Amino acid sequence: xxxxxxxxxxxxxxxxxxxxxxxxxxxxxxxxxxxxxxxxxxxxxxxxxxxxxxxxxxxxxxxxxxxxxxxxxxxxxxxxxxxxxxxxxxxxxxxxxxxxxxxxxxxxxxxxxxxxxxxxxx
Numbered sequence: 001x002x003x004x005x006x007x008x009x010x011x012x013x014x015x016x017x018x019x020x021x022x023x024x025x026x027x028x029x030x031x032x033x034x035x036x037x038x039x040x041x042x043x044x045x046x047x048x049x050x051x052x053x054x055x056x057x058x059x060x061x062x063x064x065x066x067x068x069x070x071x072x073x074x075x076x077x078x079x080x081x082x083x084x085x086x087x088x089x090x091x092x093x094x095x096x097x098x099x100x101x102x103x104x105x106x107x108x109x110x111x112x113x114x115x116x117x118x119x120x121x122x
Contacts, residue, residue, distance in 0.1 A: 021050035021057070028064060037068040059085055059094035066101065075110040079117055 028043035044061050051057045066081035082098035089095045105111040 021047045021054070024050065025057075025061070028061075032064060032068060035071070037072050040064065040068045059089040059092040059098075063094040063097055063101075066098065070101070070105070075105060076117060079105060079111050083117070 024043045024047040028040045028047065031037075031039035031043060044065050047061055048058075051061075062081050062085050066078040066085075069075075069078040069081065079102065082102050085092070085095045085098040086102075102111060102113075106113060111117075
């Protein structure tokens with residue numbers, strides 16, 4: 001009888017491990033909606049620690065971090081995150097959004113693509 005319970009217990013334990021990052025990511029989105037960027041950054045950091053084996057989630061996390069930095073007025077930091085996304089995840093949906101954010105920042109006068117923003121990624 002014990003032999004049949006072991007796979008069930010293992011399945012329950014493994015399913016609990018995968019939902020931890022979702023909880024933190026959801027909290028980050030909730031905090032962003034409330035304008036609490038310090039909480040957003042903290043929740044995103046917790047999420048990043050839990051997704052090391054899921055790098056496909058990094059673009060979503062980076063985009064939210066960049067948007068929060070923009071909201072705080074840290075345009076250079078946001079620009080660097082968006083550029084990192086374009087370089088590292090060029091085919092991600094979130095990178096397309098990052099490119100749109102860069103264009104918006106350009107139109108608002110916060111970003112001039114003709115002037116390099118140090119450090120220049122190579």
